[in-house]
Amino acid sequence: MAAVSGLVRRPLEQVSGLLRRRFHRTVPAALQVTVREAINQGMDEELERDEKVFLLGEEVAQYDGAYKVSRGLWKKYGDKRIIDTPISEMGFAGIAVGAAMAGLRPICEFMTFNFSMQAIDQVINSAAKTYYMSGGFQSVPIVFRGPNGASAGVAAQHSQCFAAWYGHCPGLKVVSPWNSEDAKGLIKSAIRDNNPVVVLENELMYGVPFEFPSEAQSKDFLIPIGKAKIERQGTHITVVSHSRPVGHCLEAATVLSKEGIGCEVINMRTIRPMDIETIEASVMKTNHLITVEGGWPQFGVGAEICARITEGPAFNFLDAPAVRVTGADVPMPYAKILEDNSVPQVKDIIFAIKKTLNI
Amino acid sequence: MMQTVRRMELKADQLYKQKIIRGFCHLCDGQEACCVGLEAGINPTDHLITAYRAHGFTFTRGLSVREILAELTGRRGGCAKGKGGSMHMYAKNFYGGNGIVGAQVPLGAGIALACKYNGKDEVCLTLYGDGAANQGQIFEAYNMAALWKLPCIFICENNRYGMGTSVERAAASTDYYKRGDFIPGLRVDGMDILCVREATRFAAAYCRSGKGPILMELQTYRYHGHSMSDPGVSYRTREEIQEVRSKSDPIMLLKDRMVNSNLASVEELKEIDVEVRKEIEDAAQFATADPEPPLEELGYHIYSSDPPFEVRGANQWIKFKSIS
Numbered sequence: 001m002a003a004v005s006g007l008v009r010r011p012l013e014q015v016s017g018l019l020r021r022r023f024h025r026t027v028p029a030a031l032q033v034t035v036r037e038a039i040n041q042g043m044d045e046e047l048e049r050d051e052k053v054f055l056l057g058e059e060v061a062q063y064d065g066a067y068k069v070s071r072g073l074w075k076k077y078g079d080k081r082i083i084d085t086p087i088s089e090m091g092f093a094g095i096a097v098g099a100a101m102a103g104l105r106p107i108c109e110f111m112t113f114n115f116s117m118q119a120i121d122q123v124i125n126s127a128a129k130t131y132y133m134s135g136g137f138q139s140v141p142i143v144f145r146g147p148n149g150a151s152a153g154v155a156a157q158h159s160q161c162f163a164a165w166y167g168h169c170p171g172l173k174v175v176s177p178w179n180s181e182d183a184k185g186l187i188k189s190a191i192r193d194n195n196p197v198v199v200l201e202n203e204l205m206y207g208v209p210f211e212f213p214s215e216a217q218s219k220d221f222l223i224p225i226g227k228a229k230i231e232r233q234g235t236h237i238t239v240v241s242h243s244r245p246v247g248h249c250l251e252a253a254t255v256l257s258k259e260g261i262g263c264e265v266i267n268m269r270t271i272r273p274m275d276i277e278t279i280e281a282s283v284m285k286t287n288h289l290i291t292v293e294g295g296w297p298q299f300g301v302g303a304e305i306c307a308r309i310t311e312g313p314a315f316n317f318l319d320a321p322a323v324r325v326t327g328a329d330v331p332m333p334y335a336k337i338l339e340d341n342s343v344p345q346v347k348d349i350i351f352a353i354k355k356t357l358n359i
Numbered sequence: 360m361m362q363t364v365r366r367m368e369l370k371a372d373q374l375y376k377q378k379i380i381r382g383f384c385h386l387c388d389g390q391e392a393c394c395v396g397l398e399a400g401i402n403p404t405d406h407l408i409t410a411y412r413a414h415g416f417t418f419t420r421g422l423s424v425r426e427i428l429a430e431l432t433g434r435r436g437g438c439a440k441g442k443g444g445s446m447h448m449y450a451k452n453f454y455g456g457n458g459i460v461g462a463q464v465p466l467g468a469g470i471a472l473a474c475k476y477n478g479k480d481e482v483c484l485t486l487y488g489d490g491a492a493n494q495g496q497i498f499e500a501y502n503m504a505a506l507w508k509l510p511c512i513f514i515c516e517n518n519r520y521g522m523g524t525s526v527e528r529a530a531a532s533t534d535y536y537k538r539g540d541f542i543p544g545l546r547v548d549g550m551d552i553l554c555v556r557e558a559t560r561f562a563a564a565y566c567r568s569g570k571g572p573i574l575m576e577l578q579t580y581r582y583h584g585h586s587m588s589d590p591g592v593s594y595r596t597r598e599e600i601q602e603v604r605s606k607s608d609p610i611m612l613l614k615d616r617m618v619n620s621n622l623a624s625v626e627e628l629k630e631i632d633v634e635v636r637k638e639i640e641d642a643a644q645f646a647t648a649d650p651e652p653p654l655e656e657l658g659y660h661i662y663s664s665d666p667p668f669e670v671r672g673a674n675q676w677i678k679f680k681s682i683s
Contacts, residue, residue: 054476080476086506091465091499098469101454102406104476125459126466132660133447135440136683138454139663170661170670194664273668311675
């Protein structure tokens with residue numbers, strides 16, 4: 001990024017040199033980075049930093065990634081570090097876990113997390129549980145990443161959200177980035193973490209640009225796993241979400257702020273270990289809670305948050321029952337009107353907030 | 360070494376019947392030539408991974424009988440601090456001890472990938488049984504190992520029965536050494552330790568030369584049932600077990616060979632046996648007397664290299680500290 005601004009500056013300097021005057025240095029225009037670019041950058045930086053890091057998965061090398069997230073990496077790092085696999089999820093996930101056990105730091109990409117179900121035994125039984133079963137002897141520094149949850153028009157078998165499934169298991173860390181900053185900081189932390197980390201990306205977010213703060217441009221920019229972020233402060237209600245729905249919550253908050261309702265929007269960033277303290281502190285301030293997620297309602301992320309709030313100090317501060325906004329309890333349909341109504345929309349979030357506030 | 364493995368397994372049988380060992384316990388007596396022979400054909404810097412019939416390998420890969428028996432009895436002196444049990448023992452360059460049938464095979468191919476990646480001339484012995492040989496993920500591993508020329512020696516320990524299902528009833532082709540298709544395969548007499556050792560040396564040299572993976576089928580036999588809850592006679596005859604014991608016992612075969620070639624006298628071998636018995640007795644004593652892991656450690660070892668945090672117990676008021 002510094003190189004880009006340098007290219008722009010030099011001709012100007014040549015001109016100003018002629019004029020024997022220097023232009024006053026203005027703040028560079030805010031850098032816009034898409035989520036895809038952010039993940040790519042994060043992986044690139046970690047591949048460069050540590051020889052032991054490598055990426056494997058279907059189409060990650062010569063195809064530049066099924067969703068172009070690994071674009072350019074194979075050209076830069078070659079066959080040894082960016083490996084195209086045959087369509088053998090259980091096999092290559094197991095190979096990745098074995099490589100991690102032997103001391104490498106693999107990034108195992110699932111083309112979507114729907115396909116991770118083929119390999120879920122390797123993720124849970126071979127990766128997540130091993131450090132515990134071995135009494136702290138054998139660690140598994142692996143990252144499983146890929147798009148999770150609903151996309152657009154891809155129907156039931158390609159639209160499932162796995163946050164609750166992976167979030168259920170001790171020994172795993174599970175993160176769910178929303179914007180570019182999240183994506184870069186979390187993928188870097190995941191790669192540097194000595195534990196199995198599941199990174200649930202979102203295909204619909206890949207192309208969305210966000211302003212990249214200057215700290216995020218550093219090669220050592222990390223976001224701690226296990227810490228949520230308050231994206232918007234508010235005093236009337238706590239709105240907790242992860243991944244793409246965070247954006248919908250912020251939209252809802254903007255609409256409601258015109259009606260004098262202040263929403264505190266929390267971006268979980270990490271599913272496991274969950275930062276319940278940030279949510280509790282917020283609920284103790286606002287007295288109201290809704291959770292918003294793309295996944296199914298039963299036994300989901302929102303269900304867990306509500307249970308923990310009920311069990312903890314924040315319960316006595318609730319002025320209304322905690323409420324969940326989730327995906328519809330159906331396999332994802334194809335027709336647009338059906339699909340649109342199977343995922344939480346801004347209007348559903350607004351409705352739930354008003355119901356909770358009794359407005 | 361074979362004698363130690365034999366006596367260790369028999370001691371485990373005893374302890375299990377006394378209910379000092381509980382849960383799963385899969386013994387490998389009869390298969391000693393496999394674990395000892397394989398180890399003799401490789402270096403300590405090579406790698407090995409197997410399934411749940413792992414006590415013999417845990418020993419040959421360097422752990423003591425004490426640590427193994429104490430892990431079986433679930434004590435703090437166990438190699439996994441009592442957290443793993445029979446099926447989850449680990450050591451340097453030994454990746455267990457794996458409970459999910461077949462899952463260890465892609466893991467082994469991955470370890471071989473790391474060997475190649477690091478460029479150190481090491482190989483990985485990836486073991487599985489005749490039952491596991493029909494798992495799909497093994498064929499996925501074969502494919503990738505051959506494609507990428509991974510230094511992986513796939514080893515099928517064929518003891519003729521996958522739990523209670525004989526090989527003829529489980530596999531359309533019981534030529535397990537051929538199942539690798541495009542991967543060259545060797546069929547080896549798994550009851551003859553020298554045979555196992557030489558085959559392993561050959562296979563390891565093949566892999567180290569960069570030619571890619573190779574497959575070995577070790578034809579062997581287990582005297583015990585599948586596990587301690589299986590008497591092992593409903594799907595095979597006592598006569599069969601007796602026949603193998605009298606004609607092909609690996610320890611007997613080696614003993615006879617050594618005595619007949621004047622490499623050792625019967626008395627020298629008896630001395631070894633006495634020492635082994637003592638070692639096993641000592642270890643069993645320790646495994647029985649050592650205390651269980653402290654309850655406070657229930658939450659330990661969830662994550663590696665992390666600061667301490669709290670783990671929930673059976674209800675919200677019970678909390679365990681978790682340390683890496």
